[in-house]
Amino acid sequence: MKYVKWTFWALLALIVGGFLHYTLPQHDIVRVVNTYQERQDLGDWTRIFWSDPDDQSSTLTNRDVQFISTIRANGKPMVYRNEDTGWNWPPYFKFDTASLQTEADDLKSSPESPKWAVITHYGWRNQLFSIFPNAVGIKPVAGPDVRIIPWVNIFLLVVLLIIVLTVRAIWRQFRERSIDPLVEDVGEAWDEVEERADAAGDRARGVWGRFMDWLRTWSGKPRK
Amino acid sequence: MIGFLRLAILGAVGAAVAYWVLLIYSRSLRREALEKEWDADPPVGATPEGRDLFIEEGMAEYERSLRRKLIWLVLVLPAVVVGVLIYLVNYA
Numbered sequence: 001m002k003y004v005k006w007t008f009w010a011l012l013a014l015i016v017g018g019f020l021h022y023t024l025p026q027h028d029i030v031r032v033v034n035t036y037q038e039r040q041d042l043g044d045w046t047r048i049f050w051s052d053p054d055d056q057s058s059t060l061t062n063r064d065v066q067f068i069s070t071i072r073a074n075g076k077p078m079v080y081r082n083e084d085t086g087w088n089w090p091p092y093f094k095f096d097t098a099s100l101q102t103e104a105d106d107l108k109s110s111p112e113s114p115k116w117a118v119i120t121h122y123g124w125r126n127q128l129f130s131i132f133p134n135a136v137g138i139k140p141v142a143g144p145d146v147r148i149i150p151w152v153n154i155f156l157l158v159v160l161l162i163i164v165l166t167v168r169a170i171w172r173q174f175r176e177r178s179i180d181p182l183v184e185d186v187g188e189a190w191d192e193v194e195e196r197a198d199a200a201g202d203r204a205r206g207v208w209g210r211f212m213d214w215l216r217t218w219s220g221k222p223r224k
Numbered sequence: 225m226i227g228f229l230r231l232a233i234l235g236a237v238g239a240a241v242a243y244w245v246l247l248i249y250s251r252s253l254r255r256e257a258l259e260k261e262w263d264a265d266p267p268v269g270a271t272p273e274g275r276d277l278f279i280e281e282g283m284a285e286y287e288r289s290l291r292r293k294l295i296w297l298v299l300v301l302p303a304v305v306v307g308v309l310i311y312l313v314n315y316a
Contacts, residue, residue: 087228091306096313
């Protein structure tokens with residue numbers, strides 16, 4: 001039973017943690033090397049990782065997607081997709097894909113004279129499934145070693161914690177004020193039923209006992 | 225456009241549910257505090273009717289209070305946040 005419980009909590013932590021890791025914004029320090037646009041097939045299960053920038057895009061089987069290819073500060077390549085999130089999940093309300101592509105174009109640089117930039121993005125890169133993080137913003141920075149404090153994530157996680165604690169407090173108040181009194185009433189009602197049943201049992205034994213006594217009078221034994 | 229309508233309608237429903245739940249929760253907290261205030265130090269010759277009257281008066285006062293009015297923020301803030309986000313992500 002202990003293992004079932006631990007497995008349940010581990011799975012829950014994994015799902016919630018994975019969801020937050022995918023959805024919350026992250027920052028990479030990169031050097032843009034190229035931007036391009038490529039036709040993407042959207043027919044398989046990896047569809048969930050592409051956006052629905054406008055209403056008809058959810059029914060298309062393929063469409064053009066813009067990409068930003070970069071080299072990160074650690075020298076490894078990273079490719080971002082650049083898609084509107086529109087009014088859909090996750091709630092970034094990004095509508096400026098074309099402008100972002102232009103800004104990225106403007107920051108293109110060579111290894112000899114690098115222009116470093118910080119890309120804000122959400123999502124995961126996975127070569128095996130061909131999924132890409134979605135770039136949300138790009139901003140030039142002084143160098144590859146600048147320190148970025150994730151204020152948005154700190155703020156959002158604190159707000160999330162406050163919401164969870166509030167829901168817990170609401171549930172406790174509801175239980176204390178609405179459910180517990182009911183349970184007490186039921187408990188009291190049940191005690192009453194038991195008392196009545198005991199009393200009825202006593203009465204029944206009384207009648208039965210008197211009947212048996214009467215029967216015994218036939219055998220000449222005296223009534224008790 | 226459909227996406228905007230879906231967000232607006234789902235958001236309005238979600239905010240309305242949150243508003244309603246917080247309304248009941250906050251009222252329940254105030255009533256409990258009033259009950260405890262009376263029970264901790266009941267006046268001499270206190271009757272159950274006096275207790276009910278004290279609580280009802282306190283609740284009427286609560287309904288006019290700032291705390292009760294602040295719960296409206298649950299309906300207003302999400303729309304403001306969406307507006308600020310659209311500005312920051314696309315225009316700033």
